[in-house]
Amino acid sequence: MRESVILVDEKDCHIGTQEKLAAHIIPQRHRAFSVFIFNREGDTLLQRRALGKYHSPGLWANSCCGHPRPHEEVEVAAGRRLGEELSFTCPLTFLTTVCYTLKLEKDLWELEYTHVFKGYYEGPIAPHPEEICEIKWISPEELRSHVLAQPESYARWFRLYVLKHFDIIFGKPEGKLNQA
Numbered sequence: 001m002r003e004s005v006i007l008v009d010e011k012d013c014h015i016g017t018q019e020k021l022a023a024h025i026i027p028q029r030h031r032a033f034s035v036f037i038f039n040r041e042g043d044t045l046l047q048r049r050a051l052g053k054y055h056s057p058g059l060w061a062n063s064c065c066g067h068p069r070p071h072e073e074v075e076v077a078a079g080r081r082l083g084e085e086l087s088f089t090c091p092l093t094f095l096t097t098v099c100y101t102l103k104l105e106k107d108l109w110e111l112e113y114t115h116v117f118k119g120y121y122e123g124p125i126a127p128h129p130e131e132i133c134e135i136k137w138i139s140p141e142e143l144r145s146h147v148l149a150q151p152e153s154y155a156r157w158f159r160l161y162v163l164k165h166f167d168i169i170f171g172k173p174e175g176k177l178n179q180a
Contacts, residue, residue, distance in 0.1 A: 027109035
């Protein structure tokens with residue numbers, strides 16, 4: 001079964017659907033989600049994308065990401081993919097939306113209106129081998145250092161989250177005060 005994505009305008013209003021791969025070949029803005037899972041120590045769960053993925057294989061990325069299906073709420077889709085990719089679900093909190101256009105390998109594009117969620121989980125994880133070849137927990141500060149030192153090891157969209165949206169997703173870096 002071919003997956004479809006929800007096409008949206010610049011305000012995230014539904015304007016149609018498109019087959020997923022086609023929307024990544026001729027870039028069309030579509031709805032997506034990214035999930036960041038944290039443990040009680042504040043580390044975030046990363047996944048290394050399976051080597052058989054059609055884009056960004058073998059690269060490190062956030063805990064889970066994907067696209068809602070037509071007529072599926074974004075938060076429901078995010079929970080569904082957590083279960084499909086990592087074999088667990090947990091409550092998710094909406095953080096923000098991030099819109100981006102990124103050129104990937106193999107003449108593919110990401111033109112996404114992404115809903116970003118955060119969740120907390122402590123328990124067993126069984127990554128689906130067709131989706132994920134490796135997982136690890138890492139502190140946000142260590143992650144930022146790794147992304148800066150070895151950007152080629154990370155998916156393009158994930159680098160964007162870490163380098164441009166760090167405070168929203170991971171919290172204020174240590175030593176900075178929240179000045180309201």
